[in-house]
Structures are given as structure tokens and as C-alpha cells.
Amino acid sequence: MTEARQPQSSIARPPRVTKRRAETRQRLLDAALEVFAEEGFGRASVEDVCTRAGYTRGAFYSNFASLDELFLAMWEQRTEALLRAAGEALNEAAHRPIRSLEDGIDRFLEVVAVDDRWYRIEAEFTAHALRTPGLRGVMAEREARIAGLVLPYLERALGHVGRRVVDREAFAAALVAVHDGTAVQCLVEPDAPLAHQRRRTLFLAVVECYTEADPDA
Amino acid sequence: MTEARQPQSSIARPPRVTKRRAETRQRLLDAALEVFAEEGFGRASVEDVCTRAGYTRGAFYSNFASLDELFLAMWEQRTEALLRAAGEALNEAAHRPIRSLEDGIDRFLEVVAVDDRWYRIEAEFTAHALRTPGLRGVMAEREARIAGLVLPYLERALGHVGRRVVDREAFAAALVAVHDGTAVQCLVEPDAPLAHQRRRTLFLAVVECYTEADPDA
DNA sequence: CGGTCACGATACAGAAACGTATCAGATACA
DNA sequence: TGTATCTGATACGTTTCTGTATCGTGACCG
Structure with a gap:
């Protein structure tokens, strides 16, 4: 700004x-x-x-x-770096063929693994953005970028197991919502492995519900 | 404290x-x-x-x-009131028979409708709790209470359409995660109706994936 | 209705943070 | 190497907030 x-x-x-x-x-x-x-x-x-x-x-x-400016700059820089790294990891992962849906989900989860410190920043930023109208667009844009990054990988991976995405936009939004929602649980839940297990299950459920068998496969 | x-x-x-x-x-x-x-x-x-x-x-x-004490007291009081109101609304809703899964979800969403101001408080509290170890238990307890409140209603409603919950704990956790994740999107997304529509779809997907046809029905 | 004590207003001192103005040293470029 | 310019340290005044100590007032109870 x-x-x-x-x-x-x-x-x-x-x-x-x-x-x-x-x-x-x-x-x-x-x-x-x-x-x-x-x-x-x-x-x-x-x-x-x-x-x-x-x-x-x-x-x-x-x-x-101001502190606001520093916070925004820091958040954007780190988000940029994370998205870049995630993109590379996903591309690399996409080259190896996957055997099953679970297999693909597990690889995906490795990439978006919950980082304690960073998720605290995300929580701070969310709270900050909710009361700063100018930042809503920034958050919306983040979601769009994630969608653009993740969808190609997932669609390719899903193709390997004979499925295709029904509604791309809604699918991406659902993934982001589930990611954010479960990340908090993973940090709060005393039984961390259980939380991660449930996280995996929920991702799987979302993938199954937002895709269908591909007749061309 | x-x-x-x-x-x-x-x-x-x-x-x-x-x-x-x-x-x-x-x-x-x-x-x-x-x-x-x-x-x-x-x-x-x-x-x-x-x-x-x-x-x-x-x-x-x-x-x-201290401010911390006030914040916690306020949050607990409001959460208490919300849970009580939700409980009454759900009980009331449970008496009317539901025709379909969509029907039940819609009634459920009426009860947990996103309140702008309150969700900002939730976001603040989440961020605060993530860096205050003593508050994690409070958040975990909130989730447990929500589960205890919502599950009975949902199970009864699902019974009406011939389905039953597979894993109650995981189902409840998934609902909370989806609620929290989509609430942010509803507040950030410029196209609010679209976000609410997606929210509904995602809830429906979760219900379908965490339940199965009940042989006893 | 009068006495007593709780409650919240006021005053005070200290700490912390802010933003600016200024300046010495570092740095790039000729 | 000289020098013009940039950069971050320092000093300063102001504002804001904190927590406590004290006191007047008004609410409760006998």
C-alpha cells in the first residue's frame, strides 16, 4: 500500500x-x-x-x-513462497503415478502439512482481515491462487484413478475450507494423531463427493 | 481463573x-x-x-x-448462550418431520447461521487460544459440547430419511471443521450467496459421507 | 431510617510505545 | 579515491495505557 x-x-x-x-x-x-x-x-x-x-x-x-504494512508484506511473501514450494512439490508428485485415491490424498497432505508457527500467523491474519475490509480481497485472491495451483494436480491425479471433478470452483473452495478448519483442530486437539487421521478422512470424503467416475477413463 | x-x-x-x-x-x-x-x-x-x-x-x-480474564468470561458466556439457543432451536426443529436430507441440512443451517460480529470474536479467540496453551482445553471442550448438542438432533433427523451415522466422533469433528472453515469464506467472499450455497453443499457432502443407509429402517 | 460497607470514580505515578528530526557512518558510483 | 547519497542509530517530546491507592456515594440490611 x-x-x-x-x-x-x-x-x-x-x-x-x-x-x-x-x-x-x-x-x-x-x-x-x-x-x-x-x-x-x-x-x-x-x-x-x-x-x-x-x-x-x-x-x-x-x-x-506501519506494523500493518509489515504484517501484510510478511504474509504475502511467506504465502508466495509456500505456494511456490507447494507447486513444485505437487508437480514432482504428479509425475509418479498413484495407485489409489488414498495414495493421492496422502501425498497431497504431505505437501499441505500443518506448520504450527505458520498456522498461528494464518489465524492472526484471518482475524485481522475480518475487521479490515481492504484485506478481504487479499484473502479471496489467496483462495483463488490455491485453487489454480492445486486443481491441476488433483485433476491429473484423479484421472489416474478414473475420476473427474464435477464443479471445479466449488471443489477448490471446499478443500480450502476443510484445510483451514481441520488445521485448527490439529493444533488444538490433545490427541494430534487422531486429528490428523480425521483430517485425512475428511479430505477423502470431500474428494469423493466432489468427483464422479469418468466415463472416458 | x-x-x-x-x-x-x-x-x-x-x-x-x-x-x-x-x-x-x-x-x-x-x-x-x-x-x-x-x-x-x-x-x-x-x-x-x-x-x-x-x-x-x-x-x-x-x-x-485482566483483559484476558474478561475476554474468556465474555466468550464463555456468549458460547453458553449460543449453545443453549441452538439446542432449543434444534429440539424444536426435530419435532417437525423432515422430508429429505437437504431439508434437514437447511434447517440445521438456519440454526448455525453465520453472524458477522460473533465470528470475528471467534477468529480472535482462535488466534488467542493458539498461542495460549491453557485455552486449548477450552476450545476442545467447546467442540465436545457442540458434538453432544448437535449429534442427537442429526441422528434423529437422519433416522427420518433412513440413514445412520457411522463414526459419531469423527462426524462431529468434521462438522465443526466445515462450519469454521466455511464461515470465514462466507464473510470474506464478495459473492456471499455463492459462499452460502457452497457451504450448504459441503455440509450435505459431509453428511452423506459420514452416514450409511440404515438396514433397520 | 440510620449505619455500614461495597462499588466505582478520581487522582497519581510509572512504563511503554509512537513518530519525527537529526546525524554519523556506510555505500555506490564516477 | 572522492563524494554525493542513502541508511539506520540516537535523542526527544508526546501520547496512551497500566495498576494502585484513596475516597465519596449509594445500596443493602437490620
């Missing part, structure tokens, strides 16, 4: 120094992840993030305009 | 004045809901809540030990 340290002259000019700046910016982003996961977004202060990153507030205000 | 305003004498004595105290306490609880929904739990201050409720901090510290 708002970029920190606007150009002094009325004419926009590209910054001259880049390397050092990029590094501090990145360290602040990394520190933000840790601090927000531990303290929560609302309870974290600019000072907290700076201390964790090993800087003072001068560095912060030189790179970001 | 910690109770505010411990008795001065070593011998516990029941408070003499009750009515006024109960009223201010309730107003603080109500104000907390509004403030936390708007500002977020982490960004809200004791002062914010007091101002909204029409009191000063003196009243607050006389009734609660």
Missing part, C-alpha cells in the same frame, strides 16, 4: 543503495513472523520486532510505514 | 451488594464483545472497554483482573 520513505523530490527516482537495505528489510520481515506468532499481531509492538531483528526503530520506519 | 477483588479477611465472605455489581459486570462483558470485534482483542485497551460500557477503569479492576 503506502510505501515508506517517499522520494524527497517531486520526481520519483529509483533508490541508489539496494543491498544493505534489502537485507535489513528481510530481517525485519523474518522477525515479524516470529514475534507475531508468539505475541500475536495485536500485542506486538514496533519495538518488539526491531529488537528481535537486531535493529532500532529507525530501521523500521525507514522501511515500513 | 483468578477472581478479582479477593475478600479482605482471611475468611471468605459472600458479597453483600449484588445487583449493581452484576449489572456493571454484564455491561462490561457486552462492551467487550463490541470492542474486541471492532478493534481486535490485541489492540483493545482496558480503557476502550470501560469507555464503551460507560464506566471508568475503577469499575473494571473491581470486576476483572
Whole structure:
């Protein structure tokens, strides 16, 4: 949104120094992840993030305009990286043929495995987005990107077992909802293996209900 | 947890004045809901809540030990009320016979309709609980209570259409996961009717996958 | 109806955080 | 290497919040 340290002259000019700046910016982003996961977004202060990153507030205000901006930037960067990694993993997985639906689901679950710290960030971001109208579009876009990433893999995998997706959009939305909903349970449930087991079962159920036998297979 | 305003004498004595105290306490609880929904739990201050409720901090510290305590008390009170209302609505609904699975789902969805403001509180609480170990048990208990409340209704309703639940625990967990996951989508999605439509479809899918035709029917 | 004590308002001191203005040192480029 | 520019540290004033201590008022009870 708002970029920190606007150009002094009325004419926009590209910054001259880049390397050092990029590094501090990145360290602040990394520190933000840790601090927000531990303290929560609302309870974290600019000072907290700076201390964790090993800087003072001068560095912060030189790179970001507000905590909100830092949070959004961090979330987008990490989401980007996760989606990229997931895409590669799925592509790699798609090359190996799968034997059964369960087999495909298991591989899929390996890719979207629940990461404790990151899911706390997701929860913080969800809460934050729900009361920040401007962020709803960002969340909706995330869902669309996930759909675009996951659907091709799943459709190919499903083709191997003779099934095809009925309603692609609805299927993708259902997967995201089930992922988010079960992730919380996996973190809260005292009996973690049980929660993961149920997660798997639910994914399987969704896949079965949103697909049908492919007559062309 | 910690109770505010411990008795001065070593011998516990029941408070003499009750009515006024109960009223201010309730107003603080109500104000907390509004403030936390708007500002977020982490960004809200004791002062914010007091101002909204029409009191000063003196009243607050006389009734609660911390914002955390207030948040938990408010959440538990509202959850209690919601569960009670849902229970009554379900009981009432169960008396009318249902014609089809879709019919039953629709009635069920009327009861668990997504309330914008309340779901923001849920999101705040989820994020808060994920980084507060002591609250995980509270969330797990909530799930158990929901299961105990919803399952009897659903089983009776399913009986009417000749189906029975296979794995009750897993079924209940799946319903909670789907509810939570789709609720966010309903609030974020620009096309709200579509999101609700998908929500309905997903619930239906879960019911179908976690039940089977009842041979005794 | 009068006495008593609980309740919440007020005042206070300290801490924490914010955002800015300034400056010394680092960095890129000629 | 010189120098213009950028970058992050430092210092500062302000605001906001916290928690406690104290006190007046009003509600309850005999």
C-alpha cells in the first residue's frame, strides 16, 4: 500500500543503495513472523520486532510505514513462497503415478502439512482481515491462487484413478475450507494423531463427493 | 481463573451488594464483545472497554483482573448462550418431520447461521487460544459440547430419511471443521450467496459421507 | 431510617510505545 | 579515491495505557 520513505523530490527516482537495505528489510520481515506468532499481531509492538531483528526503530520506519504494512508484506511473501514450494512439490508428485485415491490424498497432505508457527500467523491474519475490509480481497485472491495451483494436480491425479471433478470452483473452495478448519483442530486437539487421521478422512470424503467416475477413463 | 477483588479477611465472605455489581459486570462483558470485534482483542485497551460500557477503569479492576480474564468470561458466556439457543432451536426443529436430507441440512443451517460480529470474536479467540496453551482445553471442550448438542438432533433427523451415522466422533469433528472453515469464506467472499450455497453443499457432502443407509429402517 | 460497607470514580505515578528530526557512518558510483 | 547519497542509530517530546491507592456515594440490611 503506502510505501515508506517517499522520494524527497517531486520526481520519483529509483533508490541508489539496494543491498544493505534489502537485507535489513528481510530481517525485519523474518522477525515479524516470529514475534507475531508468539505475541500475536495485536500485542506486538514496533519495538518488539526491531529488537528481535537486531535493529532500532529507525530501521523500521525507514522501511515500513506501519506494523500493518509489515504484517501484510510478511504474509504475502511467506504465502508466495509456500505456494511456490507447494507447486513444485505437487508437480514432482504428479509425475509418479498413484495407485489409489488414498495414495493421492496422502501425498497431497504431505505437501499441505500443518506448520504450527505458520498456522498461528494464518489465524492472526484471518482475524485481522475480518475487521479490515481492504484485506478481504487479499484473502479471496489467496483462495483463488490455491485453487489454480492445486486443481491441476488433483485433476491429473484423479484421472489416474478414473475420476473427474464435477464443479471445479466449488471443489477448490471446499478443500480450502476443510484445510483451514481441520488445521485448527490439529493444533488444538490433545490427541494430534487422531486429528490428523480425521483430517485425512475428511479430505477423502470431500474428494469423493466432489468427483464422479469418468466415463472416458 | 483468578477472581478479582479477593475478600479482605482471611475468611471468605459472600458479597453483600449484588445487583449493581452484576449489572456493571454484564455491561462490561457486552462492551467487550463490541470492542474486541471492532478493534481486535490485541489492540483493545482496558480503557476502550470501560469507555464503551460507560464506566471508568475503577469499575473494571473491581470486576476483572485482566483483559484476558474478561475476554474468556465474555466468550464463555456468549458460547453458553449460543449453545443453549441452538439446542432449543434444534429440539424444536426435530419435532417437525423432515422430508429429505437437504431439508434437514437447511434447517440445521438456519440454526448455525453465520453472524458477522460473533465470528470475528471467534477468529480472535482462535488466534488467542493458539498461542495460549491453557485455552486449548477450552476450545476442545467447546467442540465436545457442540458434538453432544448437535449429534442427537442429526441422528434423529437422519433416522427420518433412513440413514445412520457411522463414526459419531469423527462426524462431529468434521462438522465443526466445515462450519469454521466455511464461515470465514462466507464473510470474506464478495459473492456471499455463492459462499452460502457452497457451504450448504459441503455440509450435505459431509453428511452423506459420514452416514450409511440404515438396514433397520 | 440510620449505619455500614461495597462499588466505582478520581487522582497519581510509572512504563511503554509512537513518530519525527537529526546525524554519523556506510555505500555506490564516477 | 572522492563524494554525493542513502541508511539506520540516537535523542526527544508526546501520547496512551497500566495498576494502585484513596475516597465519596449509594445500596443493602437490620
